[in-house]
Amino acid sequence: MLVLADILMAIYVGVMIISSASYFRHLAKTKKRRKLSTYEYAMYIIIQIAYLLFAIGLLISVFVG
Numbered sequence: 001m002l003v004l005a006d007i008l009m010a011i012y013v014g015v016m017i018i019s020s021a022s023y024f025r026h027l028a029k030t031k032k033r034r035k036l037s038t039y040e041y042a043m044y045i046i047i048q049i050a051y052l053l054f055a056i057g058l059l060i061s062v063f064v065g
Contacts, residue, residue: 017054020047 024047027040036044 020050023047 027044
């Protein structure tokens, strides 16, 4: 059962990365055409921070664990 949970977590992470990358790309294109709303700008920053934290966590897990 624990293996199934790990597989589902990996699928979840993959889907979240792909969907946030798609939305980030959409926001970047929108930012070139017009000024982002407050919500869009907040999401733009939050996604960048999330990618940074994910990369740091991945590096830590690869080199430490």
